[in-house]
Amino acid sequence: MDAGVGLRAKQPPAWAGHGNPHGCSTARVPARLAAEKPARPLVLSSDPRRRGAELKASGCRKPAGIEKAYYSADEALILKQKAEDVIPYLNERCIYLVGMMGSGKTTVGKILAEVLGYSFFDSDKLVEKAVGISSVAEIFQIHSEAFFRENESEVLRDLSSMHRLVVATGGGAVIRPINWSYMRKGLTIWLDVPLDALARRIAAVGTASRPLLHQESGDPYAKAYAKLTALFEQRMDSYANADARVSLEHIAVKQGHNDVTVLTPSAIAIEALLKMESFLTEKAMVRN
Ligand SMILES: Nc1ncnc2c1ncn2[C@@H]1O[C@H](COP(=O)(O)OP(=O)(O)OP(=O)(O)O)[C@@H](O)[C@H]1O
Numbered sequence: 001m002d003a004g005v006g007l008r009a010k011q012p013p014a015w016a017g018h019g020n021p022h023g024c025s026t027a028r029v030p031a032r033l034a035a036e037k038p039a040r041p042l043v044l045s046s047d048p049r050r051r052g053a054e055l056k057a058s059g060c061r062k063p064a065g066i067e068k069a070y071y072s073a074d075e076a077l078i079l080k081q082k083a084e085d086v087i088p089y090l091n092e093r094c095i096y097l098v099g100m101m102g103s104g105k106t107t108v109g110k111i112l113a114e115v116l117g118y119s120f121f122d123s124d125k126l127v128e129k130a131v132g133i134s135s136v137a138e139i140f141q142i143h144s145e146a147f148f149r150e151n152e153s154e155v156l157r158d159l160s161s162m163h164r165l166v167v168a169t170g171g172g173a174v175i176r177p178i179n180w181s182y183m184r185k186g187l188t189i190w191l192d193v194p195l196d197a198l199a200r201r202i203a204a205v206g207t208a209s210r211p212l213l214h215q216e217s218g219d220p221y222a223k224a225y226a227k228l229t230a231l232f233e234q235r236m237d238s239y240a241n242a243d244a245r246v247s248l249e250h251i252a253v254k255q256g257h258n259d260v261t262v263l264t265p266s267a268i269a270i271e272a273l274l275k276m277e278s279f280l281t282e283k284a285m286v287r288n
């Protein structure tokens with residue numbers, strides 16, 4: 001799977017001297033890579049009658065790609081409070097979301113970036129820009145998985161010199177030890193989603209954009225489930241290297257559900273903040 005050592009992109013990743021959108025990092029930001037969504041901290045008044053308009057203004061009505069799940073005012077408030085608790089411990093470190101394809105790294109990552117006042121990046125998109133090919137599937141097809149992996153490592157290396165970013169990593173980024181050496185500069189969070197829920201999500205949108213799952217014929221759910229199971233068996237120990245694990249099954253149990261599909265992205269983001277807080281406060285206690 002990981003035979004990429006020594007391969008180079010035709011064009012090296014184009015990191016150039018633009019400032020971080022927050023102007024808070026001395027590191028360089030990729031020229032062609034604007035953060036996907038400008039981070040905008042939530043500012044909500046304590047008056048519930050005004051929160052609707054404030055939530056609308058903050059752009060947190062509907063996380064991208066999720067049609068049914070809107071932030072509730074309660075979730076927005078909890079997100080804001082938890083983010084405030086975590087920010088001092090984070091010390092501007094980046095957050096790397098790891099997990100299987102379709103686990104919600106992008107969806108949850110954008111929410112975390114917004115509430116923390118961080119910028120959001122998707123490492124797959126950064127690889128596409130660096131290579132100059134508009135989809136990961138085409139990069140696999142025109143070059144190879146090994147070529148993609150080498151460029152993915154270069155992107156993670158470049159990101160690791162920056163601050164205040166939430167990064168949705170590619171599903172397979174965890175398999176290369178060198179990537180952990182980059183991600184360890186920040187905080188790593190594993191979004192652990194049951195495979196049947198992943199297969200359902202992926203079958204709903206099709207597998208064309210996910211080269212490791214794509215097959216021309218057969219039932220999309222069954223194919224996705226079988227392939228995801230095989231990949232997860234190879235990778236679960238690597239995902240478990242993350243500093244914190246956000247298990248959708250645990251959140252569902254806490255909320256009294258037996259089905260993870262009812263969980264909103266913001267509920268998952270809240271759990272991620274709680275897990276970050278536990279990890280960071282325990283670490284601070286050990287140091288003192
Ligand atoms: N909590 C959720 N409930 C239902 N659907 C979700 C949830 N989170 C994400 N999704 C949907 O699942 C799909 C994959 O989500 P997303 O792109 O955030 O995952 P990802 O981990 O970034 O995937 P990849 O690694 O393949 O890029 C999207 O269609 C998204 O709308």
Ligand SMILES: O=C(O)C1=C[C@@H](O)[C@@H](O)[C@H](O)C1
Pocket residue numbers: 100101124136169170171172173209210211212
């Ligand atoms: O799980 C994987 O190996 C991958 C996940 C995607 O995010 C892409 O990085 C690519 O399709 C490979």
